[in-house]
Amino acid sequence: MPHQVYVSLLTSCRKESNSIQCGLVNCSEGCLVSTIYSHQRQLFFPIRPENIEKLLVCEIRQNEDKVRSHRFHDFTTRKTKPWEKRWVLYRFWARLNPVACCLAFTMFFCLVTCACHPQSSRTIAVIPGTTATEFWEAAHGGAEAAGSQTGFRIYWNAPTREDDIERQIALVQRAIDAEYAGLVVAPTNYLALVGSVRQALSKHIPTVVIRSSLPIPPGQGLSYILNDDQETGRLAATRVGMLLAGKGQVAVLGLDPSRPTSILRARAIEVELAKSFPKISVVEKRSGSSNTGEVQQIAQEILTEKPSLDAIITLDVTATEGTWAALAALRISKRVKLIGCEQELDLMAGIRHGDIDSVIAENTYEMGFRAIQAIAAQKRGEPVPDKIELKPVLVTKVNIDKDEVQRMLSVNWRMPH
């Protein structure tokens, strides 16, 4: 009975004087090696003598136990089927083994790793004091605008409370661990973030501290983009002096010893009043709170104790909102002038309706914008200034609709200016 043997690999052909001798690896019968001979010079399939590992798919038709019939004229060639072509490719690829295998696996895992790993090399973390406030969302807008210009992605998150220092440290630490391209942080405490920022610098992560400073000298990857608190205090004092015509009693509310910003502002107010409006006295200086209700209570207490008070200068948003509520509760908004530091959209409504005289707005949009630009410049190897102080703007009913002011107040972080 005819016995069919599928020979999948023909190897080691060499031409002799009157024959061609080839080795066969017969994979259909357990990969045995045998030798076949041909006394014919012409074969039915092309064999190049120098090609020692040529792959062919053919049939050997032989009679059982008749080895002598192993002659090439008994071979019949047939057309290669599509799957066999793929098999040919596989064989070809397999011959590149093991280097090809290692390379293929390395590439595969690199692809998978890159797909799963956050693109931290093109991401800058921006960690403000808190989020979802108009004050900080303007900085978000600035950061996103600069990010789209420079090709960096912005990671934006912060604690839900501005006094949650632990959470802010944790977020900064996360940015350091992820080895982001840069770090922008608005510290809520003068000292608590020193260690984290130093750690970022030690890992060569360009860092920009915005709004209020830290006790770390700039340089070696660290730069500051701050609000000019002296100017904030001077603007507030000048506004009070103008409103009170150079004479009256003023209270300052919202001092926070852990934030140099508020100390600087309070001092600048006193210095400017003493210098330009000596007949205006600061009769009360009180600390604030992160809670509006608590500040309202403090303000009501001050207003009750000092009925002749002419104006109150508040040093942060919460203090402004609490004092505004106290004035509204006591129905003396028109008599006692309120000048606030730091902006929120609610406060602007108060300005428009005359319940708040003015707010000294910080250019947080520009802080975010310049911070990302500074990091991009550092990445390019360009020098960046150690410290930039941005001038605040006094927002009153008169100038609130000006483009410059409206731009500072915009919180449209998805549609950059």
Add this chain to the structure above:
Amino acid sequence: MRWLGQIDRGFAAPLCFFLIAVFFVIALLFRNPQEPHYRDSFGSGKTAEWHAYGGSWDSYGGAIRNNSDERGAKLITGSSQWSNYTVEADVLLLGQNGDAGLIVRSSDEEEGVDAYSGYYVGLRDRNNTMVIGRADHGWMEYQAVPVKDSIHPFHWYHLKVIAVGCEIAASALDPESQQETAVAMVENDCARKGRIGLRSYSSGGLWKNVRANPAVSADLAAIVDRTQVADSPERLQTEQGFNSLLPYSGKAVGPTDSSSNGPAMNIHTPPLGSLRFVSDIQASPVTVRGSVVLTAPVLYIEDSSGGVAVELPQSSPVKIGDELQVTGVVDARPGGVRLRNTTLRLLWSRGPAPPLSVTASQAATGAFDGMLVEIEGRLLGKSRVQGRSVVLDLQSGHQAFRAILHGARQDLMFDRLQPNSLLRLKGVCVADPAFTENLTSFALLLRSSEDMGIVAGPPWWDTRHLVEGGFALVILLMAAVFIYFRAEQWRMSAVAEERSRMAREIHDTLAQSFAGIVLQLESALHGPRSDVESAPVAMALNMARQSRREAHRSIAALRTLHTDQSLENMLRKVLRPLISESHVKLSIASHGTPQRLSGEAEGQILRIAQEAVANAIQHAMASRISVRLVFEERKLGMEVEDDGRGFEVSTAPAFEDGHFGITGMRERAASMNAHLTITSADHGTKVTLVVPIPPRRMQLWKLAPPWTQRIGQPLRSWLSR
């Protein structure tokens, strides 16, 4: 070439792995979106499918509650592959100046006010609006629609959100007044898939009857037809747009219940820490202020100096973070200070205060009694008490303490905890014997399951894992042994098959040819022709017969080698046919532990034995032949001894004389590094073969302990079968 075949086989496994990995990656990327079907089980207290990002969440009266004023607290569930669906729930605000609502198509969530990507629809009581917008680690408010009849805290609203394509629409129904408000938005580059969630901002909230179902455009149209669809958030994101769209109501914040009947606001109150020094004899009430750090099972308030327990006069809707003014009688006990006969005044709401990080030893001093602290400890045990509380026994250094969680999403926490895990716990530190049972110096009362973080799981080298690892190792070893023997068996089968084929070929070619030659020579020698020279023909005939016998011996040897037979058996099989036509007595014996050699070596041994026995029969005229195999640790000895007439070994016929026997035996012995000795005397001949056994084969079993060798042999036999 042979190496190519080996590469192919070696390549198959990594190729399969690669293909499987690619398949899984593709399946992950292109898996079919799941159908959104969800119905809550808050009534039975099951909340394990929800994941919290901030807030203080617990089951409360068939609903789930965020008992905290934290801004942007979220609770998320569902599949990230959910696409077009409706989510609806009954929502209740637990305080003023905040909002609460539903999230759809949420992804990329983390703790933070707007730290997620998705859409939020909420009811905001600060300006009585229903809002809709896009969150993407920032908030873009698309629409804020005033709600008729205002939004009231502690009042249920039915909220329904539909997301189909890039359109999101929502409606809020006041079940009492049947007033309905609708909002809708469309976004070009929208989030198309995501989970569902519950969210509150600055006011806690209650949610119940949370359901999610697939939605189609017709569902969306029912709401969109009743409202304008906002396609841009721009107006609300500028100061002018924000303040022109929203009604101005001035500024009216806390104290939140200034019109209530509670005591008047007292500005100068003693610090809570000083209440420890109030004498029990003094029964006059005191007024204190503090923020709520725990509401259940006991209300605790704290300030920067300490904390106290407050006995509530009745069920009061206070939340964690609320600032309270409490008037009551001080009950100072060694287990902590408690205010009795109290009246409360809610001053204002605020987010929960961060805890103080202390060590267990510091907490054990009582200095932090009633205060919110954070402590790390290793979990020793866990238990449920009356199905309502979970009690954890912990150890930190030399200090043991307990942590108690009362009724807040216990199922999620209880199942996740493993003994010996290192936990970081936030809770109110109390020394009250009602909680410590005088077993520990203090206990931590947890607010929710989110107050417990697993810093590190239990060490892997515990008893159970070691036992499991041991079993796995044994199974792996058995598998390795099995595979080894199977591979060896396959190899031997292949060799045997090849040898059979060669035997077949020799039989059909060489042996047949010799037979033919012998036939021709015999006919020539004994035929009628006389011109044939008889001597050379006889010589050729002898040589042809000799060659034929050699060929048959080769065939016999080649066909005998089978993997399932010992060398002794193979000798019997090869040598018995040689003595079948004679009266020679053949004895074959084996001594020592039989060992397998390579197939080639065994073949050579067989051929040497065959040659020796054939010589003894043909030339020595022996009547008795003994073959003895001696297996030693590193060598195999084979002795073939006969009692026939001896011969002079030094003058034995050489190859040139037409004899192949002794030369062939020596060559075969040399090919396997064996030593062949032939001694002969008048009374017999002795052929001794000493074959070295490679140490590799020996060490495989010598490395194993003796008991494994005892079971190894039957195992090998079984595997060979």
